[in-house]
Amino acid sequence: MTTPVLRLESVRKSFGEQVVLRDIDLAVPTHSVTALIGASGSGKSTLMRCANLLETLDDGAIFLDEEDITDPRADEDSVRRRIGVVFQAYNLFPHMTVLDNITLAPRRVHGLGRAEAEAKALELLDRLGLAAKATEYPDRLSGGQQQRVAIVRALATGPRLLLLDEITAALDPELVGEVLAVVRDLKEQGMTMVLSTHEMSFAREVADQVCFLDAGVVLEQGPPEQVFGDPQQERTRQFLSRIV
Ligand code: ADP
Numbered sequence: 001m002t003t004p005v006l007r008l009e010s011v012r013k014s015f016g017e018q019v020v021l022r023d024i025d026l027a028v029p030t031h032s033v034t035a036l037i038g039a040s041g042s043g044k045s046t047l048m049r050c051a052n053l054l055e056t057l058d059d060g061a062i063f064l065d066e067e068d069i070t071d072p073r074a075d076e077d078s079v080r081r082r083i084g085v086v087f088q089a090y091n092l093f094p095h096m097t098v099l100d101n102i103t104l105a106p107r108r109v110h111g112l113g114r115a116e117a118e119a120k121a122l123e124l125l126d127r128l129g130l131a132a133k134a135t136e137y138p139d140r141l142s143g144g145q146q147q148r149v150a151i152v153r154a155l156a157t158g159p160r161l162l163l164l165d166e167i168t169a170a171l172d173p174e175l176v177g178e179v180l181a182v183v184r185d186l187k188e189q190g191m192t193m194v195l196s197t198h199e200m201s202f203a204r205e206v207a208d209q210v211c212f213l214d215a216g217v218v219l220e221q222g223p224p225e226q227v228f229g230d231p232q233q234e235r236t237r238q239f240l241s242r243i244v
């Protein structure tokens with residue numbers, strides 16, 4: 001078996017008295033897409049925040065290319081460069097143009113020169129059909145365009161892994177498709193991704209493995225045909241019948 005890009009080993013996380021992740025084990029193979037599904041509050045965002053070192057674990061470990069990134073000696077900047085993140089709400093900096101939003105991290109964190117960072121950004125924008133928006137400010141873009149720019153920004157440091165946390169949840173329904181199309185393209189290009197979504201038909205289509213989280217436990221995990229088509233747990237069946 002090849003080395004997973006991301007691996008969680010007995011990950012535990014609590015907030016005060018509340019245990020939010022209980023002994024989570026998860027391996028994300030290279031070039032694969034993992035969809036996290038589950039009710040609000042089941043721990044999807046916390047899992048991704050732990051992987052991006054925005055939260056510290058109570059127990060367990062997380063490995064990126066088999067390097068223990070939860071080791072206190074791990075270099076957080078290096079980890080964040082290798083993991084691109086996009087959240088639900090467009091989190092572009094409103095006072096910066098699209099191009100400046102995208103080139104900020106490559107220039108600050110990677111130490112890339114402006115010309116090189118901009119050339120790379122324009123190439124990515126072009127690939128997503130957004131080259132004409134490079135000098136616009138975020139509020140001049142539709143929600144779908146903003147979210148696509150946020151994806152470009154996450155890609156700009158050349159990450160090994162993308163974490164996409166409900167990236168279509170705040171969009172008007174008619175704008176969801178263009179964002180999901182980008183995810184589909186990235187999968188075709190072999191990008192390794194972990195995403196959380198309430199779009200079950202999309203998860204079914206794009207995911208190689210689906211993880212159903214329930215109160216901080218991976219209750220069911222497997223290929224989409226199995227989790228959606230033949231769920232083994234009553235709670236999974238309940239969740240799916242409510243949502244689809
Ligand atoms: P999901 O993304 O699946 O909706 P979250 O990971 O956001 O779930 O939340 C899991 C649980 O952890 C929820 O009960 C939430 O209220 C709690 N939680 C998340 N972040 C914090 C925090 N910073 N402080 C306290 N509780 C939190």
Ligand code: MG
Binds near residue numbers: 165
């Ligand atoms: Mg969430």
